[in-house]
């Protein structure tokens with residue numbers, strides 16, 4: 001796991017879709033058709049996060065899922081956060097609204 005500096009983070013954001021860097025975290029709001037799809041998305045996120053042993057902080061607002069990524073053990077954004085963000089973008093393509 002490698003802590004990323006601002007330059008790394010900014011270049012990583014170019015490979016991601018709709019993520020912002022704020023308060024030393026990567027944040028994105030995923031929009032879905034309804035609450036059921038928000039929950040379905042997180043159900044698909046769970047095995048991916050467990051396989052990386054790296055987990056998102058999430059908040060569901062009906063059809064919007066706000067995902068915040070940071071590496072708690074490192075107190076900031078690492079390569080694992082970027083890796084997970086990419087996987088979440090791929091998952092969301094399956095049924096993002």
Ligand SMILES: C[C@H](O)[C@H](O)[C@H]1CNC2=NC(N)=NC(=O)C2=N1
Pocket residue numbers: 053054055056069070071072073074
């Ligand atoms: C014990 C377990 O490996 C650690 O607590 C893992 C779990 N998932 C994690 N997820 C995130 N986002 N940051 C961590 O530091 C982290 N640590």
